[in-house]
Amino acid sequence: MATRTRRPDRRQEPLSRERIVSAAVELLDTVGESGLTFRALAERLATGPGAIYWHVTGKAELLGAATEAVVTTAIAGDDADATPQEAIRALARGVFDAIDAHPWVGTHLAHAPGQSPMLRVFERVGRQVQALRVPEAAQFTAASALLSYILGVAGQNAANGRTVRPGTDRTEFLDAVAAQWAELDPDQYPFTRSVAGQLPEHDDRAEFLAGIDLILSGITARQ
Amino acid sequence: MATRTRRPDRRQEPLSRERIVSAAVELLDTVGESGLTFRALAERLATGPGAIYWHVTGKAELLGAATEAVVTTAIAGDDADATPQEAIRALARGVFDAIDAHPWVGTHLAHAPGQSPMLRVFERVGRQVQALRVPEAAQFTAASALLSYILGVAGQNAANGRTVRPGTDRTEFLDAVAAQWAELDPDQYPFTRSVAGQLPEHDDRAEFLAGIDLILSGITARQ
DNA sequence: ACCTGAACACCGTTCAAGT
DNA sequence: ACCTGAACACCGTTCAAGT
Numbered sequence: 001m002a003t004r005t006r007r008p009d010r011r012q013e014p015l016s017r018e019r020i021v022s023a024a025v026e027l028l029d030t031v032g033e034s035g036l037t038f039r040a041l042a043e044r045l046a047t048g049p050g051a052i053y054w055h056v057t058g059k060a061e062l063l064g065a066a067t068e069a070v071v072t073t074a075i076a077g078d079d080a081d082a083t084p085q086e087a088i089r090a091l092a093r094g095v096f097d098a099i100d101a102h103p104w105v106g107t108h109l110a111h112a113p114g115q116s117p118m119l120r121v122f123e124r125v126g127r128q129v130q131a132l133r134v135p136e137a138a139q140f141t142a143a144s145a146l147l148s149y150i151l152g153v154a155g156q157n158a159a160n161g162r163t164v165r166p167g168t169d170r171t172e173f174l175d176a177v178a179a180q181w182a183e184l185d186p187d188q189y190p191f192t193r194s195v196a197g198q199l200p201e202h203d204d205r206a207e208f209l210a211g212i213d214l215i216l217s218g219i220t221a222r223q
Numbered sequence: 224m225a226t227r228t229r230r231p232d233r234r235q236e237p238l239s240r241e242r243i244v245s246a247a248v249e250l251l252d253t254v255g256e257s258g259l260t261f262r263a264l265a266e267r268l269a270t271g272p273g274a275i276y277w278h279v280t281g282k283a284e285l286l287g288a289a290t291e292a293v294v295t296t297a298i299a300g301d302d303a304d305a306t307p308q309e310a311i312r313a314l315a316r317g318v319f320d321a322i323d324a325h326p327w328v329g330t331h332l333a334h335a336p337g338q339s340p341m342l343r344v345f346e347r348v349g350r351q352v353q354a355l356r357v358p359e360a361a362q363f364t365a366a367s368a369l370l371s372y373i374l375g376v377a378g379q380n381a382a383n384g385r386t387v388r389p390g391t392d393r394t395e396f397l398d399a400v401a402a403q404w405a406e407l408d409p410d411q412y413p414f415t416r417s418v419a420g421q422l423p424e425h426d427d428r429a430e431f432l433a434g435i436d437l438i439l440s441g442i443t444a445r446q
Numbered sequence: 447a448c449c450t451g452a453a454c455a456c457c458g459t460t461c462a463a464g465t
Numbered sequence: 466a467c468c469t470g471a472a473c474a475c476c477g478t479t480c481a482a483g484t
Contacts, residue, residue, distance in 0.1 A: 110375075110378040110379050110381075110382045111382050111385075119412070119415065122414075122415060123411070123412050123413075123414050123415045126414030126415065126418065127413070127414045129414075130414060139414075139417075139418060140418045140421050140425070140430075141430060141433045141434060141437065142437065143414070143418075144430060144434060145372065145433075145434035145437050145438065147375070148372050148375035148376045148379065148434060149368065149371050149372045149375055149438075150375065151375035151378055151379060152333075152370070152371035152372055152373065152374035152375025152376070152377075152378065153371045153375070154375075155333040155374055155375065155378050156333050156371060156374060158333075159333045159334050162334075188346070189342070189346050190346075190350070191345075191346050191349030191350045191352075191353060191362075191366070192342065192345060192346045192349065194362075195349065195362060195363045195366075198363050202363070207363075207364060207367060210364045210368075211364060211367060211368035211371060214364065214365065214368050214438060214441040214442060214445075215368065215372075215437060215438055215441055216441070217441045217444050217445065218437040218438055218439070218440045218441025218442075218444065219437060219441075221440050221441065221444040222437075222440065
């Protein structure tokens with residue numbers, strides 16, 4: 001009972017790194033990357049822009065922290081009962097869905113190399129590569145290839161999300177691209193034109209996972 | 224003879240899209256992405272910032288044109304006498320080397336989806352996928368996987384290039400990352416720690432091409 | 447048609463001053 | 466210790482005015 005009255009008035013809460021980062025994620029989700037401004041963030045937190053700098057060193061750290069917050073929850077989950085292939089697929093799917101929900105993540109995932117969110121994905125992928133009994137000398141290459149592929153799709157999806165005007169839905173977007181491809185010069189773009197017809201009924205997510213499977217069979221074909 | 228006197232005084236040449244784009248590439252290469260400013264560009268072209276807008280619609284187009292200029296020359300070359308595998312490898316190597324020389328390219332390659340430089344790479348890769356006699360229904364997936372992988376490595380390399388202070392050389396950088404990985408929590412990062420030792424003698428370029436080969440064997444293993 | 451450069455509407459970041 | 470908000474040093478972009 002009385003649950004309604006327990007909802008805290010966030011404006012009164014003291015500022016904290018946590019509140020700042022979650023407000024940043026909200027801003028990025030609702031108004032996009034260009035909308036994440038220290039002034040806009042400050043207004044939302046009912047304070048001045050300078051206050052944010054007490055908890056965060058600057059915009060780069062803020063973006064990094066926002067990315068990490070999203071990715072960390074996206075890949076949480078354990079893969080104890082799954083085959084290595086299934087575990088890798090689940091992990092990849094987690095990253096894909098996170099970027100689908102928060103397109104800006106795709107752009108910043110690779111931005112801090114050797115740093116937090118990417119390294120976590122690398123570690124998780126690498127363990128499953130070991131579980132696949134890939135020879136030690138080939139493990140690094142296999143894990144890197146999977147990670148690079150995931151990051152590549154992430155970046156493309158983020159770019160797509162940025163180009164399209166916010167209202168557009170998936171099929172509408174694919175139809176537009178297909179139409180554009182169909183108009184390309186037949187001499188210069190024969191292949192692209194030949195696959196344009198497949199676009200409208202194509203499923204980003206399934207295609208992404210098919211790519212993962214392709215790489216997985218390349219990894220296991222070697223043994 | 225007299226070649227020296229024929230060198231044109233570029234300051235007197237009229238402004239053109241071509242001159243603007245090549246000045247932008249120079250600026251990006253020498254002072255990095257944060258150095259590409261309409262004011263800096265204008266100064267280099269001995270004009271005012273407003274003049275640039277007569278030839279280019281804005282910064283996004285400028286960055287796109289600069290990226291396209293670099294990529295187009297990087298992947299020029301014909302693959303008539305090569306096997307499909309060799310042709311794909313050569314193409315990938317071209318993109319890799321271009322990004323190695325111009326790290327900023329990696330960030331902007333994916334930024335205009337379905338647009339010029341990426342589409343050109345997609346087309347070239349796709350034709351070789353056809354030459355590999357991949358069934359029609361699987362061609363799109365195969366070409367997309369290769370492209371995504373290339374873009375992923377591109378993005379990571381660009382990120383690395385941005386993080387490192389300009390002077391640092393390859394081995395110095397790898398040693399630093401290896402040292403960092405070796406200090407990770409053994410419970411959280413067992414895999415990453417286990418491959419840290421391979422980093423110092425690892426060759427980015429060879430590793431990248433090994434990933435291409437991995438995907439290629441995944442593609443051909445299916446037939 | 448093309449160029450000039452001042453001006454506009456923003457940014458991220460700093461910092462003296464407050465509590 | 467933490468917050469405030471004015472101020473600084475920039476941006477990209479526009480546009481009246483020139484040639």
